[in-house]
Amino acid sequence: xxxxxxxxxxxxxxxxxxxxxxxxxxxxxxxxxxxxxxxxxxxxxxxxxxxxxxxxxxxxxxxxxxxxxxxxxxxxxxxxxxxxxxxxxxxxxxxxxxxxxxxxxxxxxxxxxxxxxxxxxxxxxxxxxxxxxxxxxxxxxxxxxxxxxxxxxxxxxxxxxxxxxxxxxxxxxxxxxxxxxxxxxxxxxxxxxxxxxxxxxxxxxxxxxxxxxxxxxxxxx
Amino acid sequence: xxxxxxxxxxxxxxxxxxxxxxxxxxxxxxxxxxxxxxxxxxxxxxxxxxxxxxxxxxxxxxxxxxxxxxxxxxxxxxxxxxxxxxxxxxxxxxxxxxxxxxxxxxxxxxxxxxxxxxxxxxxxxxxxxxxxxxxxxxxxxxxxxxxxxxxxxxxxxxxxxxxxxxxxxxxxxxxxxxxxxxxxxxxxxxxxxxxxxxxxxxxxxxxxxxxxxxxxxxxxxxxxxxxxxxxxxxxxxxxxxxxxxxxxxxxxxxxxxxxx
Numbered sequence: 311x312x313x314x315x316x317x318x319x320x321x322x323x324x325x326x327x328x329x330x331x332x333x334x335x336x337x338x339x340x341x342x343x344x345x346x347x348x349x350x351x352x353x354x355x356x357x358x359x360x361x362x363x364x365x366x367x368x369x370x371x372x373x374x375x376x377x378x379x380x381x382x383x384x385x386x387x388x389x390x391x392x393x394x395x396x397x398x399x400x401x402x403x404x405x406x407x408x409x410x411x412x413x414x415x416x417x418x419x420x421x422x423x424x425x426x427x428x429x430x431x432x433x434x435x436x437x438x439x440x441x442x443x444x445x446x447x448x449x450x451x452x453x454x455x456x457x458x459x460x461x462x463x464x465x466x467x468x469x470x471x472x473x474x475x476x477x478x479x480x481x482x483x484x485x486x487x488x489x490x491x492x493x494x495x496x497x498x499x500x501x502x503x504x505x506x507x508x509x510x511x512x513x514x515x516x517x518x519x520x521x522x523x524x525x526x527x528x529x530x531x
Numbered sequence: 532x533x534x535x536x537x538x539x540x541x542x543x544x545x546x547x548x549x550x551x552x553x554x555x556x557x558x559x560x561x562x563x564x565x566x567x568x569x570x571x572x573x574x575x576x577x578x579x580x581x582x583x584x585x586x587x588x589x590x591x592x593x594x595x596x597x598x599x600x601x602x603x604x605x606x607x608x609x610x611x612x613x614x615x616x617x618x619x620x621x622x623x624x625x626x627x628x629x630x631x632x633x634x635x636x637x638x639x640x641x642x643x644x645x646x647x648x649x650x651x652x653x654x655x656x657x658x659x660x661x662x663x664x665x666x667x668x669x670x671x672x673x674x675x676x677x678x679x680x681x682x683x684x685x686x687x688x689x690x691x692x693x694x695x696x697x698x699x700x701x702x703x704x705x706x707x708x709x710x711x712x713x714x715x716x717x718x719x720x721x722x723x724x725x726x727x728x729x730x731x732x733x734x735x736x737x738x739x740x741x742x743x744x745x746x747x748x749x750x751x752x753x754x755x756x757x758x759x760x761x762x763x764x765x766x767x768x769x770x771x772x773x774x775x776x777x778x779x780x781x782x783x784x785x786x787x788x789x790x791x
Contacts, residue, residue: 465684469675489706490702512698517691520691530683
């Protein structure tokens with residue numbers, strides 16, 4: 311079985327769990343919406359300010375919500391010894407990492423589709439000029455975020471008392487995603503976002519590769 | 532006698548540690564004289580520019596310390612020898628200390644010269660993010676009581692965190708170039724007087740010696756910690772403490788002094 315096929319199996323399992331527990335719809339989405347409302351209230355009702363801040367608020371909401379989803383993705387693994395089953399299954403370690411990351415990425419992309427609509431409605435984000443650039447920024451940013459989160463979600467879940475630590479680990483590492491994602495989103499409304507997309511791609515390559523290399527060490531127990 | 536006391540009795544300073552300490556102290560004293568009395572005040576900034584002689588060395592050491600964490604983390608994952616983990620942990624603590632000092636000293640320098648405590652300059656912002664990443668590293672070390680687990684988790688953070696640094700720097704640099712802000716003053720202007728450069732080099736060397744000395748001390752504390760756990764566990768498990776040390780085979784732990 312190829313690595314990709316194994317990863318697809320792991321991702322399928324995770325997505326099935328997510329679908330059946332409705333975690334995304336029941337917790338993730340309301341949380342992201344709450345954040346957006348809170349951002350709006352903290353900035354005041356001025357249309358110009360909100361419009362200018364919209365790309366950053368979009369990515370902040372995605373970033374904070376993603377941290378919740380990483381905790382959830384591994385929370386179900388540490389219950390009832392599910393992780394041991396996963397480790398004992400004839401799967402490559404790198405494939406487990408890719409599968410977990412892919413499932414989280416898929417879930418986040420669905421979330422982002424709704425968050426985008428909310429940001430357009432609430433803050434007047436303009437996405438007209440180059441929607442493809444925006445879509446590329448979201449996909450690339452989500453992949454990098456999922457790679458970081460899948461690495462540290464496991465650490466925090468295995469420790470069983472580290473939930474508060476996950477944002478401290480993920481958010482500083484994800485600074486390039488916040489910066490490049492925000493800039494690419496803003497650029498998509500006016501001109502090209504090319505170089506920012508390149509930066510996101512570099513981040514993805516670095517963290518997916520690093521994750522595949524080191525993830526196995528986290529599973530050795 | 533407690534397990535900690537027994538462990539301390541068996542872990543003695545390695546040869547050269549004391550000499551390193553004196554060398555660091557002498558170099559720091561020389562550096563203080565040079566930077567406070569010998570080097571001239573800056574033509575534009577005056578006396579406050581002397582902060583350069585502590586700010587630049589702490590910044591250099593912050594990055595050096597995290598590079599050591601990176602290398603030691605890789606070495607740990609490859610060899611599983613706990614000495615690499617102790618090195619990574621010791622260097623990370625010093626790196627956090629020097630990063631915090633860098634930001635603090637830079638802030639004190641920026642206030643009179645740039646008129647602000649903080650500016651979103653790429654180097655400043657990268658350094659702040661660096662501090663947060665390694666605070667996370669230290670927090671991960673407190674997550675679990677199992678030493679091999681702690682070492683493996685920390686090594687992963689130590690590797691991934693260091694890979695992130697150039698990407699963070701690049702992203703903040705590009706981000707900054709879009710917002711044309713106040714131009715950041717170059718250190719001491721475009722060229723630097725030879726005496727100032729010499730003073731700076733002495734300061735960098737002195738701080739590096741201090742880092743090495745502190746590292747040696749922290750490594751010794753790390754060995755005591757590991758030994759203490761082994762001593763405390765050994766009667767309960769019924770095996771000699773030596774067998775419980777990760778590096779039992781080959782670690783140069785000093786032989787126990789007779790009669791204690």
